[in-house]
Amino acid sequence: MASSALNIERPGERGVVPLRIAVVGAGGWGAQHARVVTERLDTELVGIVGRDAGRTEARAASFGTRGYTSLDGMLEAEHPDLVTVCLPNEEHFAPTLALLRAGVPLLVEKPLVFDLGEADALLEAAGDTFFAINFNHRYAEPVLRARAAIEAGELGELVFATWRFGGEANRGPSPHANLIETQCHGFDMLEHLCGPIASVAAQMTSMTYGAFSTVAIALEFASGAVGTMLGSYDSSYAYPDAQLVELNGTAGRAVIRDTVGSLSLQSVGDETERVWRPGYFDDEARSFERTFDRHLDAVLTSLRAGSPPPVPASAGRRALKLAHAVIRSHETGARVPTRPAA
Structure with a gap:
């Protein structure tokens, strides 16, 4: 049996230009998204998007980045290489669709959506855009x-x-x-x-x-x-x-x-x-949260290589x-x- 898959002492590829990553969602698991990005050597957290201005600004400040209450405003200001989406379970569709129509590579939290028609609409809007889902188990x-x-x-x-x-x-x-x-x-x-x-x-x-x-x-x-x-x-x-x-x-x-x-x-x-x-x-x-670190590691490797996501949104x-x-x-x-x- 092999040893653990990920070294957590500042993981990430060395000697590369950091990927600019934004997080959509200022809730509890959204904090895990922000943590993972800020702990890596090869990524830069360029913004957090939330609905409540005060909460979003506080979360962004805690991670040394900028807070936004507008998806379009964040995209225009930051031009991220990847956006991760971590929103309440039944509020995934509209923000995810907007980001896909903007052509932004995405990693979204599960569940993809609750409605099969909405799932099909997201996959159709994605086309060839990098579109991953976080089945971190x-x-x-x-x-x-x-x-x-x-x-x-x-x-x-x-x-x-x-x-x-x-x-x-x-x-x-x-x-x-x-x-x-x-x-x-x-x-x-x-x-x-x-x-x-x-x-x-x-x-x-x-x-x-x-x-x-x-x-x-x-x-x-x-x-x-x-x-x-x-x-x-x-x-x-x-x-x-x-x-x-x-x-x-x-x-x-x-x-x-x-x-x-x-x-x-x-x-x-x-x-x-x-x-x-x-x-x-x-x-x-032994950390459940670190399974997301491992998944993001695989996601970034695929994104840099121009390969499909390790767990595509179609799995959702x-x-x-x-x-x-x-x-x-x-x-x-x-x-x-x-x-x-x-």
């Missing part, structure tokens, strides 16, 4: 190592996979906020590790506060494997294994705990587990399509096909 150390084990054949042919992710409610206007805003990571992760999902069948409950706060989904993969997803806003992130992935194959099993917590690998018939956990000094690998559209199939399955009581087009 892919960059957690246990996930990187699990994917390497799968590709090396250590698990054999995958037969079943499970995803569980539950915590306190992040309520929003949509009754399907949990499914679309949070479990999009599960859809992306399972397809990233196991291949395309071919069909879904769903159960949901709205027993706590009216929205569909907990969902249980049966999955069929195109490979012939099966799987399950359990996503909840009726649990707690304080519980151990709030997030868990199990991948079971003909030759072995991999279990990922709490995204960055640990990876265990075990072979069929062998009672001995091999376990990776971050070491005493490996704060970078795919996760949204799967979520809508789950909704349709729950409403109709039928299994819904989801195999992607060739």
Whole structure:
């Protein structure tokens, strides 16, 4: 197993002209976007765009940059090489569309949007513009190592996979906020590790506060494997294994705990587990926030090379399509096909 993927002591490419990056969003996760950009050697944070002038100015000042309440004003003044978008979950569409029409390379937070028509409009407006989405779970150390084990054949042919992710409610206007805003990571992760999902069948409950706060989904993969997803806003992130992935194959099993917590690998018939956990000094690998640092590192490498994004925005559209199939399955009581087009 390799060591951690990113050196956090001023990461970034040395000896290059820094890329000018602006952040749209002055909220909590927007602060992580600003932090990542300011900590790198090869990027310069040139502005933060927010809705509230006082809050935006305070956030910008804390990172030594300029605050704006106008997207157009920021673009005209700063001419950024990349814009990252971190806004409330159901307010992504209009600002993202405006930036794409301006031809600006983008990295946007998940979910892409809640409506498939809006997702299609964004992808159409993007054309060939660099357009990435932050499915940062892919960059957690246990996930990187699990994917390497799968590709090396250590698990054999995958037969079943499970995803569980539950915590306190992040309520929003949509009754399907949990499914679309949070479990999009599960859809992306399972397809990233196991291949395309071919069909879904769903159960949901709205027993706590009216929205569909907990969902249980049966999955069929195109490979012939099966799987399950359990996503909840009726649990707690304080519980151990709030997030868990199990991948079971003909030759072995991999279990990922709490995204960055640990990876265990075990072979069929062998009672001995091999376990990776971050070491005493490996704060970078044990930090969920640093998975975004790793993703941005890959994004900037692709952007400088003129290559497609490592996780394109179309992955956000795919996760949204799967979520809508789950909704349709729950409403109709039928299994819904989801195999992607060739």
